[in-house]
């Protein structure tokens with residue numbers, strides 16, 4: 001089992017000692033830079049006295065009610081989600097996704113498995129590193145599933161269905177939609193296929209939907225729309241970090257399978273970080289407001305329009321259905337690592353090589369190696385300067401000293 005290294009650490013090592021060619025423009029971190037909702041500060045101030053108190057691991061009724069209402073509205077699920085039974089706050093989804101692997105191990109003790117000496121956790125490839133860290137921490141084999149064009153760059157579930165030995169020892173599957181970094185989203189049929197596999201082979205689905213509200217034309221279908229009123233084997237993860245530009249608030253939620261959540265809560269009550277009460281109040285207020293989310297989407301979509309104008313004639317480039325990344329095919333210019341170094345050294349644009357976000361799968365293929373990831377999180381002007389520099393550097397090899 002291999003210890004994971006963060007892609008950001010790998011990038012720091014790659015660029016160590018190398019100066020940027022122009023003033024640095026950082027497109028690496030998926031940290032939103034749009035304004036946070038204007039009402040957040042006032043809610044925190046109003047509840048500030050509660051910083052004195054230890055927060056309950058299940059959060060407050062107010063928070064759970066706000067989330068249950070939001071889910072019902074967003075996914076048209078009616079009374080499927082009960083605020084009492086099916087919702088847990090998370091101190092950011094990163095910790096939740098990580099700790100979920102430990103929950104899966106405890107839950108899998110009920111699995112009617114033939115041989116559980118080598119449990120597996122399935123991951124998309126590329127993947128968010130908390131998934132791999134979770135698999136590593138609980139001693140499971142992390143199995144990296146590359147997407148294909150036919151599977152819309154999401155894990156190929158039809159190919160997976162044939163791997164029954166693997167599925168029988170699988171305890172959990174982290175499945176991200178919209179995916180980071182590709183921005184592709186599962187449709188109803190994908191979710192239904194995934195749920196059928198999970199129920200047949202008795203594993204948990206951890207659906208990472210933290211980019212669900214950052215979409216282009218239409219809202220991505222969620223797993224809760226595909227579950228036909230039955231939450232078993234399903235936990236979905238949502239976050240305010242991207243939806244509401246509140247990455248520092250550290251608040252999201254897990255919703256789904258009551259039996260899993262009840263058991264996981266016992267573990268979380270001993271080991272997981274709670275969300276402070278004033279921050280739960282602010283998070284509830286954020287879930288009750290959609291106006292700031294609509295404005296957020298508008299700002300991102302404006303940047304995608306600009307990106308198309310700058311890049312689409314020269315690059316193989318797909319406008320992603322969701323999320324705020326560009327997953328740019330750069331194979332015509334060299335390896336992802338060579339291109340990353342060139343962009344930094346010549347024009348000060350910092351990007352992440354795709355191969356740092358993925359792993360070689362069992363067939364030895366790293367699906368990220370022909371790509372770089374660009375986060376379009378900065379304001380329009382800064383993003384557009386960075387993309388123009390990138391294009392000029394790679395396509396036209398212009399001298400850019402006089403640009404600014």
Ligand SMILES: Cc1ncc(COP(=O)(O)O)c(C=O)c1O
Nearest residue numbers: 030092093094128180239241252
């Ligand atoms: C795919 C994915 N999942 C989960 C997270 C975690 O977000 P947070 O812990 O801020 O909720 C991120 C953050 O970048 C992400 O990209």
